[in-house]
Amino acid sequence: MGEVDPAFIQEPEHRPKISYIEGQGIPLIDLSPIHSPDNVSAIEGLVKEIGSACKEWGFFQVINHGVPLEKREKIYSASRKFSALTAEEKSKVRKSEKKVYGHYDNEHTKNVKDWREVFDFTINDPVTVPASPEPDDEEVTEWKNQWPQYPPELREVCQEYTQEMVKLAYKLMELIALSLGLPADRFHGFFKDQTSYIRLNHYNPCPAPHLALGLGRHQDSGVLTILNEDDVGGLEVKRKTDGEWVRVKSAPDAYIINIGDTTQVWTNDEYESVEHRVVVNSERERFSIAFFLHASSYTMVEPLEELTSEQNPAKYRAYSWGKFITHRKRSNFQKLSVENVQISHFKITK
Numbered sequence: 001m002g003e004v005d006p007a008f009i010q011e012p013e014h015r016p017k018i019s020y021i022e023g024q025g026i027p028l029i030d031l032s033p034i035h036s037p038d039n040v041s042a043i044e045g046l047v048k049e050i051g052s053a054c055k056e057w058g059f060f061q062v063i064n065h066g067v068p069l070e071k072r073e074k075i076y077s078a079s080r081k082f083s084a085l086t087a088e089e090k091s092k093v094r095k096s097e098k099k100v101y102g103h104y105d106n107e108h109t110k111n112v113k114d115w116r117e118v119f120d121f122t123i124n125d126p127v128t129v130p131a132s133p134e135p136d137d138e139e140v141t142e143w144k145n146q147w148p149q150y151p152p153e154l155r156e157v158c159q160e161y162t163q164e165m166v167k168l169a170y171k172l173m174e175l176i177a178l179s180l181g182l183p184a185d186r187f188h189g190f191f192k193d194q195t196s197y198i199r200l201n202h203y204n205p206c207p208a209p210h211l212a213l214g215l216g217r218h219q220d221s222g223v224l225t226i227l228n229e230d231d232v233g234g235l236e237v238k239r240k241t242d243g244e245w246v247r248v249k250s251a252p253d254a255y256i257i258n259i260g261d262t263t264q265v266w267t268n269d270e271y272e273s274v275e276h277r278v279v280v281n282s283e284r285e286r287f288s289i290a291f292f293l294h295a296s297s298y299t300m301v302e303p304l305e306e307l308t309s310e311q312n313p314a315k316y317r318a319y320s321w322g323k324f325i326t327h328r329k330r331s332n333f334q335k336l337s338v339e340n341v342q343i344s345h346f347k348i349t350k
């Protein structure tokens with residue numbers, strides 16, 4: 001076995017198990033009804049399924065989602081070509097504190113290094129965000145994409161894929177709104193100048209897969225994540241019922257959807273954002289593509305009025321989405337002595 005940089009080594013309690021439980025129970029939801037919206041009873045059934053999946057798992061898979069296979073194949077192919085470039089070539093579009101999108105292979109999750117490299121791009125280029133996390137600083141700045149020279153088609157296939165993700169994300173948010181007894185378009189207003197981005201993930205084979213993780217345990221901080229993975233596998237979800245890590249077995253052509261922290265706050269904990277991580281292996285590299293649906297930076301995130309009452313008061317104080325992400329971005333480039341900003345910091349304690 002090769003030597004592995006100690007920066008990658010997880011504490012014993014966070015190391016992956018040799019044998020794993022396959023997440024058979026993770027709901028698999030057929031989205032066909034969204035393509036014939038007049039079929040009211042089919043939509044109602046679908047809304048119920050989505051509601052239970054959000055409540056019980058915070059994770060589910062969808063099939064018949066309407067995203068053309070060809071667009072996905074194209075973005076995977078471009079992602080593979082990019083990952084095969086030399087480190088020097090990739091460093092030309094390297095992420096930094098100032099350039100927040102691009103290539104990066106030095107990310108830490110909870111202060112342990114992840115065994116992966118990523119390429120990030122914002123779907124609204126440039127996107128306007130606060131200049132600093134300081135609460136009183138009203139200055140704004142722009143975050144822009146960096147596109148590599150090679151492969152030349154990367155930019156275009158990413159843009160085409162983005163359109164599909166946005167369409168699917170809106171559909172899913174409509175179903176989620178309905179499942180909460182809200183009007184279908186209840187969430188749409190939050191996405192006018194959305195800060196959503198896409199991440200192309202590449203996990204190399206790892207000589208010490210029992211010590212390191214492709215991606216350490218975390219919750220997604222945004223609204224919703226739409227993930228596609230290749231056939232290698234490795235995503236694990238912390239099951240709500242018993243806290244066990246279960247391996248997601250991706251159905252062919254499925255997208256894996258999970259609720260993020262913003263939705264947890266909006267729904268006042270009705271739908272919780274669930275921890276997940278990625279296990280690597282010593283034989284096969286793995287690719288995945290994640291679309292993170294994020295609100296406009298000027299959004300104040302707080303429990304929705306319709307979902308709170310005297311009996312069920314708001315469990316969170318309002319926080320600025322823009323300040324939250326600038327805080328996160330800054331700390332990504334500094335080794336932390338304290339925990340990163342979390343929604344729990346806005347929790348109202350009695």
Ligand SMILES: O=C(O)CCC(=O)C(=O)O
Pocket residue numbers: 199201215220227229234235276277278288289290
């Ligand atoms: O690659 C995966 O399967 C999951 C990636 C993920 O959870 C993330 O990037 O937040």
Ligand SMILES: [Fe+2]
Pocket residue numbers: 218219220225276
């Ligand atoms: Fe994630």
